[in-house]
Amino acid sequence: MADIKVAAYICKGCGLGERLDADALVKIAQKDGKVPLAKSHEFLCNADGVAMIKNDIANEGVTHIMIGACSRRAKTEAFFFPENAVARANLREGVIWIRPDTDEARETTQEMAEDYIRMGCAEVKAMTAPGGNTNTGTSKTLLVVGGGVTGMTTAIEASKTGYPVVLVEKTGALGGWAAKLYKRVPVHEPFKSPADTGVGDLVAQVLGDSNIKLYLNATVAKTDGAPGRFIVDIATESGATHTEDIGAIVQASGFTLYDMNKLPELGGGKSPNVVDQAGLEALAKAAAAGDGVIRRPSDNQPVKSVVFVQCAGQRDPSGTHLAYCSGVCCNTSIKQAMYFKDANPSVDTTIIYTDLRTPGNGEDFYRSAQEKGVIFTKGKVAQVVPNGATSTVKFHDLILDDTDAAVADVDLVVLATGQVANSGIDIFAAPKTEEEEAAVEVKPISILNLTYRQGKDVPQLKQGFTDSHFICFPYETRRTGIYTAGPVRRPMDIAQAREDATGAALKAIQALENAELGRAAHPRSGDLSFPKVRLEGCTQCKRCTVECPFGAIDEDEKRFPVFNESRCRRCGTCMGACPVRVISFENYSVNTVGAQIKAVDIPDEFSEKPRILILACENDAYPALDMAGMSRNEYSAYVRIIPIRCLGSVNTIWITDALNAGYDGVMLMGCKSGDEYQCHFVKGSELGRVRMSKIDDTLKTLNLESERVRDLEVAITDIERVPEMINKYAAELVAVGPSPFKGF
Amino acid sequence: MSANTALAEKYRNNFLKEIEEQVEMGDWVKMCMQCGVCSGSCPTNFQSAWEHPPQELFMMIRAGKREEVLTTTSMWNCTSCYNCIVRCPRKLPITHIMHGIAEYAHRIGKAPKMQATRFFSGLFWKNATKTGRVNELKLSMGLYFKDGFAQGVKNGMAMQSVALGLVKAGRLNVMELFGGHKCKDQKGIQAMLKKAYEIERSRKAAKMAG
Numbered sequence: 033m034a035d036i037k038v039a040a041y042i043c044k045g046c047g048l049g050e051r052l053d054a055d056a057l058v059k060i061a062q063k064d065g066k067v068p069l070a071k072s073h074e075f076l077c078n079a080d081g082v083a084m085i086k087n088d089i090a091n092e093g094v095t096h097i098m099i100g101a102c103s104r105r106a107k108t109e110a111f112f113f114p115e116n117a118v119a120r121a122n123l124r125e126g127v128i129w130i131r132p133d134t135d136e137a138r139e140t141t142q143e144m145a146e147d148y149i150r151m152g153c154a155e156v157k158a159m160t161a162p163g164g165n166t167n168t169g170t171s172k173t174l175l176v177v178g179g180g181v182t183g184m185t186t187a188i189e190a191s192k193t194g195y196p197v198v199l200v201e202k203t204g205a206l207g208g209w210a211a212k213l214y215k216r217v218p219v220h221e222p223f224k225s226p227a228d229t230g231v232g233d234l235v236a237q238v239l240g241d242s243n244i245k246l247y248l249n250a251t252v253a254k255t256d257g258a259p260g261r262f263i264v265d266i267a268t269e270s271g272a273t274h275t276e277d278i279g280a281i282v283q284a285s286g287f288t289l290y291d292m293n294k295l296p297e298l299g300g301g302k303s304p305n306v307v308d309q310a311g312l313e314a315l316a317k318a319a320a321a322g323d324g325v326i327r328r329p330s331d332n333q334p335v336k337s338v339v340f341v342q343c344a345g346q347r348d349p350s351g352t353h354l355a356y357c358s359g360v361c362c363n364t365s366i367k368q369a370m371y372f373k374d375a376n377p378s379v380d381t382t383i384i385y386t387d388l389r390t391p392g393n394g395e396d397f398y399r400s401a402q403e404k405g406v407i408f409t410k411g412k413v414a415q416v417v418p419n420g421a422t423s424t425v426k427f428h429d430l431i432l433d434d435t436d437a438a439v440a441d442v443d444l445v446v447l448a449t450g451q452v453a454n455s456g457i458d459i460f461a462a463p464k465t466e467e468e469e470a471a472v473e474v475k476p477i478s479i480l481n482l483t484y485r486q487g488k489d490v491p492q493l494k495q496g497f498t499d500s501h502f503i504c505f506p507y508e509t510r511r512t513g514i515y516t517a518g519p520v521r522r523p524m525d526i527a528q529a530r531e532d533a534t535g536a537a538l539k540a541i542q543a544l545e546n547a548e549l550g551r552a553a554h555p556r557s558g559d560l561s562f563p564k565v566r567l568e569g570c571t572q573c574k575r576c577t578v579e580c581p582f583g584a585i586d587e588d589e590k591r592f593p594v595f596n597e598s599r600c601r602r603c604g605t606c607m608g609a610c611p612v613r614v615i616s617f618e619n620y621s622v623n624t625v626g627a628q629i630k631a632v633d634i635p636d637e638f639s640e641k642p643r644i645l646i647l648a649c650e651n652d653a654y655p656a657l658d659m660a661g662m663s664r665n666e667y668s669a670y671v672r673i674i675p676i677r678c679l680g681s682v683n684t685i686w687i688t689d690a691l692n693a694g695y696d697g698v699m700l701m702g703c704k705s706g707d708e709y710q711c712h713f714v715k716g717s718e719l720g721r722v723r724m725s726k727i728d729d730t731l732k733t734l735n736l737e738s739e740r741v742r743d744l745e746v747a748i749t750d751i752e753r754v755p756e757m758i759n760k761y762a763a764e765l766v767a768v769g770p771s772p773f774k775g776f
Numbered sequence: 777m778s779a780n781t782a783l784a785e786k787y788r789n790n791f792l793k794e795i796e797e798q799v800e801m802g803d804w805v806k807m808c809m810q811c812g813v814c815s816g817s818c819p820t821n822f823q824s825a826w827e828h829p830p831q832e833l834f835m836m837i838r839a840g841k842r843e844e845v846l847t848t849t850s851m852w853n854c855t856s857c858y859n860c861i862v863r864c865p866r867k868l869p870i871t872h873i874m875h876g877i878a879e880y881a882h883r884i885g886k887a888p889k890m891q892a893t894r895f896f897s898g899l900f901w902k903n904a905t906k907t908g909r910v911n912e913l914k915l916s917m918g919l920y921f922k923d924g925f926a927q928g929v930k931n932g933m934a935m936q937s938v939a940l941g942l943v944k945a946g947r948l949n950v951m952e953l954f955g956g957h958k959c960k961d962q963k964g965i966q967a968m969l970k971k972a973y974e975i976e977r978s979r980k981a982a983k984m985a986g
Binding site: 388398399402403405407408409410429431432434437 | 792806807809810831832835836838839841866
């Protein structure tokens with residue numbers, strides 16, 4: 033690295049010049065930062081300041097730039113030098129805005145700024161400008177798995193955007209669930225009556241589109257590779273296998289209705305006159321093909337009374353059945369009750385519900401059903417007793433608190449059983465014993481058959497649904513370049529599925545375009561850095577391949593990690609996990625952070641100036657700290673904050689280094705982990721915390737108090753809380769006393 | 777066969793339909809979505825809790841609880857403050873439905889005989905239509921003696937000072953007890969009422985015959 037030339041620039045705008053001694057900072061950069069070129073400027077982000085930097089790059093041979101100005105989150109367009117390594121010292125949000133403008137505070141504020149300059153200079157020297165991943169593919173074809181409403185919509189939308197599509201459908205016909213419906217819930221004014229499904233139109237569009245290559249009676253036998261260079265084997269009914277080059281994948285594998293045979297107390301499987309919602313659609317279709325009268329399956333007599341049982345096997349707190357609400361069944365039952373009322377108003381239709389949930393414009397639809405004479409009864413159905421051709425529905429009337437309420441002589445009972453995702457194999461499920469394995473009636477079949485080290489399918493989030501990042505982006509899964517849409521992601525109806533499909537198509541297109549350019553996808557969109565591994569140092573411990581939240585790393589025959597850069601989201605969890613520290617990014621590594629930690633000036637124990645290191649997640653904690661600055665929420669001048677990509681990227685060596693260097697305490701600020709996680713990398717903060725839970729051993733070997741390391745959950749909204757946490761911790765550390773490692 | 781049994785027979789198992797066809801504004805009952813805002817807004821429901829507040833009555837009608845609905849005192853407690861109508865998110869004319877159900881229960885002889893509102897309504901109507909003018913003295917006396925002679929005397933004694941005050945102020949004439957004042961064309965009033973009764977009877981008979 034002999035040919036690097038570092039330049040440091042100190043800005044005097046935004047009050048920095050008045051609050052800080054800029055000349056002293058320039059000297060610090062030269063003396064401690066050892067940069068050959070250090071300058072200050074009145075207003076660095078204006079045209080003149082940026083021109084000065086550009087001129088130095090062009091004429092002075094500057095390769096590495098350290099900017100001491102505002103937060104790295106501000107002025108990113110002005111300070112955009114893609115050819116150079118850039119570090120930012122946060123003097124504005126991180127120093128002057130969080131410190132009082134008083135004479136007493138001046139000294140510690142200046143010290144803070146000086147340390148950030150030292151840290152910035154040290155960091156930038158350990159960096160190189162990221163060049164982008166070169167192991168890329170150029171396929172622009174989208175693979176859509178599933179030919180239902182979601183899959184067809186994705187295919188049509190992608191094709192219209194100009195991308196070729198390969199559509200794989202397991203059955204012999206397009207249409208999926210929607211094709212089995214007689215009619216759909218209306219989506220247009222006046223929302224009063226069931227509407228045509230529109231499936232025929234979608235099928236015609238797919239069939240008439242030369243840009244969409246259709247495989248019917250086909251499944252995905254193997255998915256290999258990474259975004260931009262997936263190689264997918266498609267097995268067809270005839271036994272032939274077709275191989276396609278694919279850029280990105282949308283999985284629209286839909287749902288299955290919860291099996292009503294699991295509900296014998298509600299008559300499921302006990303009588304042909306107890307059906308699920310799909311069963312009723314079939315009856316309605318048969319009726320429409322005949323004389324329009326819906327008939328009882330047992331004896332073909334016209335149905336004169338029908339009861340709809342909502343939440344059948346759903347919202348079950350006992351854990352036996354589905355724990356969730358599918359959100360579509362109320363509207364569906366209303367629609368199905370109208371099938372009867374629209375044909376013959378004298379048919380008695382009763383919907384027994386506990387909470388009627390009618391999203392979208394369902395409220396109008398509900399009202400219309402009431403106008404048509406559908407009876408809505410708030411109650412919990414206890415039992416459906418089939419008795420010959422009719423049934424008695426026993427329920428607890430929740431308004432009248434009548435536990436013995438019943439509807440007798442019901443010709444047909446419809447159970448609203450809810451949606452179960454077709455998400456393939458649960459790759460993270462606890463391994464089953466042979467006995468348990470034998471007890472499983474239907475073995476799950478993999479949908480994508482990924483060759484990934486972590487498993488054949490996309491990881492599931494909750495209740496078997498494949499969503500992964502519900503907070504910030506819905507279509508993302510934990511497999512880069514593979515998006516899920518429709519009811520496999522969460523329960524939904526046709527209208528929502530079509531919207532979902534459109535979003536997923538656009539995300540998939542974005543992913544394959546980014547992949548071709550060697551850039552990261554969400555949430556570090558456009559990032560050109562990627563993990564580089566020094567394989568000669570690798571001990572084949574497999575931690576990186578197991579921990580990677582996105583399954584980006586496979587293993588070769590010798591168990592060395594094989595990085596698939598296009599699958600990587602650049603969170604750095606592998607880097608944090610690596611015990612021998614052979615994984616790094618060009619602009620983010622064990623060294624870039626380690627150098628910053630070591631660059632801080634540690635005053636001796638008699639100075640009463642403790643030093644606290646904060647490793648703050650750049651997605652939530654760091655913005656919260658910046659915003660605390662914007663709100664002028666003051667915090668201790670003794671903290672030194674280093675943004676990290678994710679708590680998962682924290683290597684324990686940083687903590688050991690910091691404590692050895694004489695820091696009095698270390699605060700780790702990461703996102704919430706666990707079920708209600710807020711981590712942008714889903715599992716990053718959780719994995720980081722597991723790793724940090726073992727830090728106590730390190731502290732013991734160093735003979736240090738456990739208070740010296742503090743793990744904190746910080747959300748982006750903690751603008752007021754974060755300064756309080758810092759100040760509280762600083763006060764606690766005073767009680768613990770100075771670190772015994774100072775001055776060594 | 778009484779009107780009640782005839783109607784019960786006619787609408788067997790379908791009390792909702794009976795209410796829709798027989799009760800003024802009864803066709804609104806099906807539109808209730810059980811939010812309970814009416815019950816929560818009703819001042820008399822708070823004062824002396826109704827046996828069945830409005831939304832519960834609607835559910836009972838749908839559940840076919842004919843006897844309970846028609847014999848309850850609940851809807852007779854309505855004072856027509858219109859709070860429920862103003863607040864109902866489904867725009868049900870709840871006040872009118874309450875009166876409609878009460879009137880229907882009365883018509884077919886199911887309403888509770890001595891319910892105070894119902895008793896007073898009858899008393900007022902008889903009092904006013906007899907002479908074409910309301911005889912306030914007889915009206916209040918009638919109400920005092922609703923629950924027997926002894927209770928009537930007690931009620932009268934309790935209100936003694938108010939009555940004396942009214943007499944002194946010239947607002948109450950003791951002589952009203954004997955005949956009292958009348959309107960000019962008493963015969964005309966009677967003829968008008970007779971015609972009105974006739975029209976109502978024929979209309980309701982048609983309704984009951986369905």
